[in-house]
Amino acid sequence: MSEITLEGVTKVFADGSEAVKDMNLEIGDGEFMILVGPSGCGKSTALRMIAGLEDISSGEVKIGGDVVNDRAPKERDIAMVFQNYALYPHMTVRENMGFALKLAGVDKAEIDKKVEEAAKTLDLEQHLDRRPANLSGGQRQRVAMGRAIVRDPQAFLMDEPLSNLDAKLRVQMRTEVARLQSRLETTTVYVTHDQTEAMTLGDRVAVMRAGALQQVGTPAELYEQPVNLFVAGFIGSPAMNFMPAEVSGGRVNLPIGEADIPEGVGSGRDGKAVAGLRPESFEDAEMVGDLRDERGVVFEAEIDLVESLGSDLYAYFHVESGGVESDQLADLVEERLEETGVPEVREGQEQIVARLDPASKIKRGDTAKLWADTSKLHLFDAESGDRLRREGEGDRTGGERSEDGE
């Protein structure tokens, strides 16, 4: 049994900055848990505390039921894959992978057997006697993985293991990691800033922001029931569109029209709110057929840009509005700016991305009729950014394992 439990784990650095705040997380035996968040959110620090590379300021970390706060990394029986691989340059691939076993005093034949097994799994057999300097990036990455798996540890800790690979290799390695983990069934904590990696790899995903856990849940839960604006904006690509909304008497007034508040969505009290709609909740009004009469709103918008990917068509347009202001979104804008260079939220108007049927005839510069499926609407409190709750719905902020899964 090798669950990992974090109870009230806090990290305060010597300069007084709080990197991780009161983090509670339960990672089940064999579970693939992703810690995701923008850079500087404390996810790596949290991982390093589990590894024992960083002291725990307060709280408890348990591995397999034992409190490991005061144990050195070597006593925790965990293997770690570092972002920059940290291979030993003076050792061959074989020696790199066998180093931990050698330190543990395993006999030579046994080490060779295990290393060769792992090399076979990772397709490294021809490279066993080479040194890291003579390997490609992808091969180095696999050696780093191999070094972890030969040990058969209680848990794998991976700190952005794929972020140094080029895009194509990253996707390839991503599936390899997923396959490996599901075959080995070893508890894994995986840190990434890439929400796609988080969504595709994880059994469950823990979203962090500024040292605090925001939400923990399956990828589907995070996607469909984000607890606040931050999670809503972080998960999903392209990101969820936000616009200011006015709630009154069970209806919501949006810049694109007025709609009923869908079932299952809390409305809170009347007043200002922030509405979120994912790109796929929009459609070319021509393509919807009868659905447009059943639900949703139809509106006209001037199309700023159309990107056709073959399978999808992304249409960019904007709506005039007072703008949505939130610290949570401000964080995201910065993050997206770093990644794409295009600010998604501008002052005075909201940029909206719609994913349309590729058969749509909409072109750049058109004033097109679009349909928004408001039954997929998300509503958030304008002040706190939290998801508005239905009456009687329990408080469910991040940290606890969500049992209801509604």
Add this chain to the structure above:
Amino acid sequence: MERNGREYALWSIAIAVVLIFALIPVLWLISISLKPPEAITDGRFIPSEVSFDNYKSLFEGGIDGSPFIKPLINSILIALTTTVISIVLASFAAYAIARLEFPGKRLILAGALAIAMFPPISTIGPLFDMWRALGIYDTYPGLIIPYLTFSLPLAIYALTAFFREIPWELEQAAQVDGATPFQAFTKVIVPLAAPGMFTAAILVFIFAWNDFLFAISLTSSDASRTVPAALAFFTGESSFTEPTGSIAAAAVVVTVPIIVFVLFFQRRIVSGLTAGAVKG
């Protein structure tokens, strides 16, 4: 192309000048050491007659009779001991300075630098008195201790720079792999810092090997006198003969270990050993 050719020529000339400047005295020394006593003052660069008498005289009479063998042994033992102790201590100190934050770190570095810059001559008098009081005057430790004092700061400085270049993740990887901090140091850091350690070792060895000041002041007999000091006590075959030839031969002999030492370690000074450890 023409410019490259000219540059090449200029560089060749410059290198030749430096080589001649550096090597002529050495060649002259070898030349003198090979001349028989009566030809030493003939002023010829290439000896008209080659004789190994000077070398023979160095080693004649075995360990008790020869004025050279015992000092040579002293030199080797003292320089090697100094080098080993100095590198071991300096690598621990440098590792701590490179990796740990502790109060007084700057003070230690500044202190080390101050000691390295301190004029050795001003310590001779006090050391002479202290060593006699302590009973280590004219012993190996009597020389090794001052050599360590002056070579450690140098070694610490050189090694700190090397340790800082080694990615921290490597040690963390080793720790997660089950290494104790000491194992991580000896199995991962030391092999990677080897070029730096050999560089520092060469510097320390040469310093201890070449020292004349401490050797002449803190020794009084062949019990611990090293070669540079012993040379000053050389006599000719009779009290009327100049010992020039023997001194030249001895100087050539003591140069050999330095050359061997440097050549031996130079092979290990392979730059870029850390290549491939981490990406980026």
